[in-house]
Amino acid sequence: MKLRTKFILFFGTFLFIIALSISLYTQYIVGGIFKHQAVSNLRIIAEQSESAYLSFLGAMKVRVIDWTSDAALRDRAKAVMNSPIDSKERELAAKEFGRYVVEKKMPFDKTIFITDLLDKNGIVIASSQQNRIGKNELEEETEHGKVHDIENTLNSKFGDAFFGTIVLDGDENPDPSLSVTVRLFEPMSGDVREPLDLVLLVYYSNVMEIADVLGSGTSIYAGIPSITGRLTQGALLEEYETSDLYLVNNDRYLVTPSRSVRNVMVKQKVDTLPVRECLENGKEINEEYYNYLGVRVLGASMCFQNEGIVVLAEVEKQEIFEPLTTLIKYTTTVGTTAFAFGILIIVLFLKRPLEHIYDIVAVAKKVEGGNLNVSTSIETKDELGYLSSSFNKMIESVRNTQKDLRASKHHVEEEKAKDEALLASLGEGMVATDKSGNIIAINRMAEEMLGWKSDEVIGKKAVDVWSMLDENRNEVPAEQRPITIATTGTSVISNTSMYNRKDDGYFPVAITVNPVMLDEKVIGSIAIFRDITREKELEKTRGDLLSLASHQLRTPLSGTKWLIETLKTGLHGSLTSGQTEYLNEIYKINERMTGLVHDMLGVLRMEGDTAKPKNEDVSIKTIMATLFETFHGVAESKGMRVELPEKTDYTVNTDPLLLRNILESFISNAINYSNPGGSVVINIKEKDSELIFSVKDSGIGIPRSEQRQIFERFYRASNAKTFDTRGSGLGLYIASMLAKKIGARVSFDSEEGRGSTFYLHVPCRSANSLPENVTSV
Structure with a gap:
């Protein structure tokens, strides 16, 4: 795709995104503000309508309660109540009550069309x-719901009045009606009033008056809008052509005229969201929903559940949202025009710069093909001229770098x-692996020892x-495996392993594996190994020779010791001080030779011993006490x-004698190869199901180049030979052999x-881990 096309697409997309953002902002952000304001206005109208409705009901309540204060009406009601049922006396009293309300009460309010007196049974x-x-109004209430509220009326206090719902098709009046119930009370002394089991039920046919109140905003709060500037019901109807303000009754019918339904007697069903929320849950809402005509509206409701x-x-x-829709249309039109105009400007403005860029691209393609003897010829004073100059310098730099690279x-x-x-x-043999253990290099000696060619193993895991x-x-x-352990950052040395030669059995090897580090991270490992078959054979021969020599040396040494002790007793004559001194030196040398022979025989016995060690619970506290007593004086x-x-209160299941012998060997060496004034620190810790004993000294240490041989039989480090000439080189070898017998491992860290x-490392249950960066044997 050419640069010009990219510029056009980029700026075109940029302008389109701006236009789209404005459109979306208008639709959702500004639209949300419009919606919020409209709903708030509707909530104000609904609250004012609620006030008007409550004021209207309040006037009805005052009128009916005023009737109950009429002594004449109350006396006639008591006369009916106190007359025997179905008697002539009750019939006359009932007629007198009816005549009185028709002539003295109902003429003052033309909207009242029925007045009933009910007993306590409704x-x-x-x-x-x-x-x-004789009509049972309580049954009618139970059957039809909110027609009256007689039950609560019978339990009410003086001054309480209860309103039923607005009924569209009453039996006594074809017009919508509303009922009010109030209990009669008999005045006593002072302000005390005794309730009577009588209820006054008054029917009003004044729903159209309620509609007029809601439509005009006339109420006892009529002065509030002029003071606060808030909308009235009338202002709502004038401001919006589709506005509507109406009432819905308990049967979910429209009971006051609306814009679409002027005659409520058609019984328009209104089962919308706010109606359901009010009648079912007692909730008022202010939101968007579908009205009874299926049109999407914004509305607010007031609930009289x-x-x-x-x-x-x-x-x-x-x-x-009509103003917003118009605004979005204008924005779309302007955005389209700006888009086309912007593209035209881009095409005209970028024509000359793009030609220069195409020149640079042509030179770059020649450079890509290997021709470094080219250059650009743009000499403008703007950024393109600077780019051209820099590009020519870069080509020259590449020429020079290429020469250097050939030499490198x-x-x-x-x-x-x-x-x-x-x-x-x-x-x-040498094998190199990456951090995942895959072979990346193998030398000729390793190929010969293992029987594999490099092309057969490169890329495969060494352990496979x-x-x-x-x-x-x-x-x-x-x-x-040592290679796997090395990839964790730990060096491994082993003289007791065997590798298998391809299709030719196993052979013993001495292995050293070290991790390869880069920026303190392991990136692979290097394994160096050699075939020690010949060494193993020589070691066996040497063992046989040592066994024979040890047995042959033991008898003359014992005889020599007996002769020296006999001479020292003076049995064959007294000795001079010089003779005694020489005999003592001969005795020490003989004892040293006896100890050496004893150690060699012990090694040979141990190597040939197949008996299993003991397994019993050993108190480490007891072991530590014995060791301290043994070496404290030395x-x-x-x-x-x-x-x-x-802390020494550990218990481990092992052979107590072999455990003590191993620790004695460590402590003895620590004392023998440390300068006077130093210290030997014994420590114990639990880690990864192991009980780890450590013996630390401040002595001469072990040269790094000799550490891999330190556990070999008869081997003594070069600095140890000069520090103390009396050692046999068998102590650590014996300790490592004893550790293997009890299933433990020995390791060391030395400088x-x-x-x-x-x-x-003595396993508590099972153990495979080592302290970090410690050589393993």
């Missing part, structure tokens, strides 16, 4: 219409050839190519101290000249 016992006597009346003020949504490539190839020759001549056995010829799981003689751990820390 039975009409007197009426302005004699044919209603007890009376079964809902006041609704509505305006069609389309009329509210030649140097790298030389170094690579040297490295490949070095790896090929290396006398040990050849298997590995431990010293007991059990296969080592992949997660415990340490003090060198001016050293032995420090025990604070020459700064001391060593030896660890014994």
